[in-house]
Amino acid sequence: MTAVEQGLVGHHGTSGDVDMSTSLAFAPVPSPVLTASGCSAFGQELEPFVDLGAIGAVVTKSVQLQPRSGRPTPRMAETPSGMLNSIGLQGPGIDGLLADELPWLARRGARAFVSIAGTRVEHFAELAGRLRGVPGVLGLEVNISCPNVESRGEVFACDPVAAADVVAAVREAADPAHPVFAKLSPDVTDIVSIARSVTDAGADGLSMINTLLGLVIDPDTMRPVLGGVTGGLSGPAIRPVALRCVWQVHQALPHVPVLGMGGIRSGLDALQFVLAGASAVSVGTAVFNDPSAPARVHAELADALAQRGFARLGDAVGYAHR
Amino acid sequence: MTELKGHVGQHGPYLTEPAPPAEHAPVQRVVEVLATRPVGAYVELTFAAPEIAERAVPGQFAAFAIGGRESAMLLRRSIAIAGTADGRVTVVVAPHGPGSTWLAGLQPGATVDVVGPLGRPFPLPGPGTPALLVGGGYGAAALVGLAGALRAQGSDVAAVAGAASADRLCSVDDLTALAGVTVMTDDGSAGRRGWVTDAVAEQVGGVGVVYACGPMGMLRAVAELATAAGVPSYVAVEESMACGIGVCMTCVLPVVGADGRTRFSRSCTEGPVFGGDRVRFADVGTLTADVVGAAAMGVVA
Numbered sequence: 001m002t003a004v005e006q007g008l009v010g011h012h013g014t015s016g017d018v019d020m021s022t023s024l025a026f027a028p029v030p031s032p033v034l035t036a037s038g039c040s041a042f043g044q045e046l047e048p049f050v051d052l053g054a055i056g057a058v059v060t061k062s063v064q065l066q067p068r069s070g071r072p073t074p075r076m077a078e079t080p081s082g083m084l085n086s087i088g089l090q091g092p093g094i095d096g097l098l099a100d101e102l103p104w105l106a107r108r109g110a111r112a113f114v115s116i117a118g119t120r121v122e123h124f125a126e127l128a129g130r131l132r133g134v135p136g137v138l139g140l141e142v143n144i145s146c147p148n149v150e151s152r153g154e155v156f157a158c159d160p161v162a163a164a165d166v167v168a169a170v171r172e173a174a175d176p177a178h179p180v181f182a183k184l185s186p187d188v189t190d191i192v193s194i195a196r197s198v199t200d201a202g203a204d205g206l207s208m209i210n211t212l213l214g215l216v217i218d219p220d221t222m223r224p225v226l227g228g229v230t231g232g233l234s235g236p237a238i239r240p241v242a243l244r245c246v247w248q249v250h251q252a253l254p255h256v257p258v259l260g261m262g263g264i265r266s267g268l269d270a271l272q273f274v275l276a277g278a279s280a281v282s283v284g285t286a287v288f289n290d291p292s293a294p295a296r297v298h299a300e301l302a303d304a305l306a307q308r309g310f311a312r313l314g315d316a317v318g319y320a321h322r
Numbered sequence: 323m324t325e326l327k328g329h330v331g332q333h334g335p336y337l338t339e340p341a342p343p344a345e346h347a348p349v350q351r352v353v354e355v356l357a358t359r360p361v362g363a364y365v366e367l368t369f370a371a372p373e374i375a376e377r378a379v380p381g382q383f384a385a386f387a388i389g390g391r392e393s394a395m396l397l398r399r400s401i402a403i404a405g406t407a408d409g410r411v412t413v414v415v416a417p418h419g420p421g422s423t424w425l426a427g428l429q430p431g432a433t434v435d436v437v438g439p440l441g442r443p444f445p446l447p448g449p450g451t452p453a454l455l456v457g458g459g460y461g462a463a464a465l466v467g468l469a470g471a472l473r474a475q476g477s478d479v480a481a482v483a484g485a486a487s488a489d490r491l492c493s494v495d496d497l498t499a500l501a502g503v504t505v506m507t508d509d510g511s512a513g514r515r516g517w518v519t520d521a522v523a524e525q526v527g528g529v530g531v532v533y534a535c536g537p538m539g540m541l542r543a544v545a546e547l548a549t550a551a552g553v554p555s556y557v558a559v560e561e562s563m564a565c566g567i568g569v570c571m572t573c574v575l576p577v578v579g580a581d582g583r584t585r586f587s588r589s590c591t592e593g594p595v596f597g598g599d600r601v602r603f604a605d606v607g608t609l610t611a612d613v614v615g616a617a618a619m620g621v622v623a
Contacts, residue, residue: 040569041571046569049567066617066618069586070586072608074572075572075574076562078396081394081396083564085564288570289396
């Protein structure tokens with residue numbers, strides 16, 4: 001039974017009627033569709049395909065204190081409805097981000113949701129401090145869950161105490177105007193306990209999910225395909241896992257804002273995340289397939305909400321639980 | 323297209339300058355297949371794509387989505403643009419996996435989502451500079467437009483087209499219309515028996531610039547011959563790319579920049595055309611301590 005049939009919401013015939021504005025915790029955004037960290041670099045390459053100021057935000061590739069070369073190639077393997085990557089957080093470091101990428105986004109009126117990463121708690125805190133008051137920065141996504149770090153399997157997001165330590169330090173150091181979202185790994189036994197731990201430590205919201213750790217072996221060489229051996233699995237293949245994580249966490253912590261991601265390719269995919277409890281979504285690997293996907297997913301989601309009689313995106317958040 | 327500025331000895335130890343970016347931004351369009359034609363082991367596809375055709379310059383490529391919106395193959399296939407006439411874009415597809423096989427099987431009237439033109443074009447030398455073009459397998463297709471551009475500015479153009487066997491040669495007729503062509507095959511089934519490098523070694527001394535497109539091993543050998551002869555070379559690489567537009571960071575190679583420092587550079591946006599003496603072919607697939615950012619990966623000298 002649809003919301004309209006239940007008489008819960010008014011009927012709106014066109015997507016133009018749907019109020020798509022939402023927020024990342026206390027930071028308002030005009031669209032619930034964002035890019036995903038690591039899938040759109042720092043936004044510049046999408047300019048020919050997407051109005052960067054119209055989407056919710058550009059979630060940057062994770063930045064660290066120092067420039068990083070990333071891992072040797074091969075870095076990528078296509079998998080059924082997905083891909084495995086082992087990039088190793090190649091990037092310019094915080095100095096390059098502050099000098100080049102963030103001013104570029106600010107000049108275009110794009111909101112930057114800056115993903116930060118590090119190997120020690122104080123690295124994350126220093127990054128958060130360096131981003132205080134920077135024009136165009138909407139908030140921070142704390143990447144405590146990248147599988148392609150030196151100590152694989154020992155990511156912060158797999159340990160509730162370590163995850164909470166990072167988040168508490170970031171919240172303490174960050175600009176009070178910047179919401180702090182913790183990005184969680186699905187590679188845990190109980191994601192709700194991690195979610196509870198980081199929100200108790202001061203996370204204003206949760207980004208779910210990062211990639212799943214995976215492996216592909218080349219049957220011809222009989223060796224792992226990726227230079228980094230294992231890699232992060234992304235794309236529509238992981239969508240049901242991501243949706244399950246969002247569902248479980250929203251059920252346990254219904255007042256915690258969730259930025260949902262994991263295999264979103266269409267407006268109906270995004271709708272599933274919204275219904276499960278996400279108040280915004282990131283479009284990641286789909287951008288490799290379709291560089292205009294963030295704008296397309298926004299339009300398709302608006303249409304899907306209108307067809308189901310929702311006047312506001314917010315009315316659909318968590319609807320599947322009710 | 324920008325003029326090649328490098329001259330021997332003028333810019334430190336390198337004979338080339340990094341290729342500058344293209345003038346025009348790419349577009350994304352759903353385009354129709356107009357014609358399809360088998361070319362030996364390959365398939366030549368022609369699309370109605372006027373906005374891509376009018377923007378494209380030699381050396382650039384297009385990135386094709388595979389299998390429609392619900393496809394389980396998410397990654398685009400990046401293929402060199404072989405021709406752009408009358409609002410049409412032509413590419414030569416080598417079917418070797420499920421994605422390229424799908425693309426090669428498209429029939430006239432079918433539509434496909436394509437992004438292009440992408441990547442940095444071949445820099446052109448000063449007017450009249452004699453040029454040698456070297457194509458391996460279907461890589462020769464990427465050189466046809468370049469041969470035309472060089473001829474238009476008064477350059478003598480020689481070309482070497484090579485492959486394992488006759489059925490894996492490509493674009494020989496198109497190149498022959500524009501250049502003196504030497505054909506080389508490993509098995510002698512067409513042209514001379516031998517490797518393209520045999521012919522390059524004979525001809526490199528008489529030209530002012532070398533361009534190459536083909537497999538990595540061939541590019542390395544051609545670039546090394548050119549550099550040893552003091553001739554600048556530009557290579558168009560065929561790295562596998564997930565996106566083609568510069569966001570996925572999977573197609574990187576160790577390349578020496580204008581500042582003399584080596585970076586993991588994206589083949590799609592910093593390439594696919596690189597100075598042949600700037601690609602560190604021997605270090606592909608490894609991370610050496612002098613790559614910018616290697617220290618943060620725990621790799622130190």
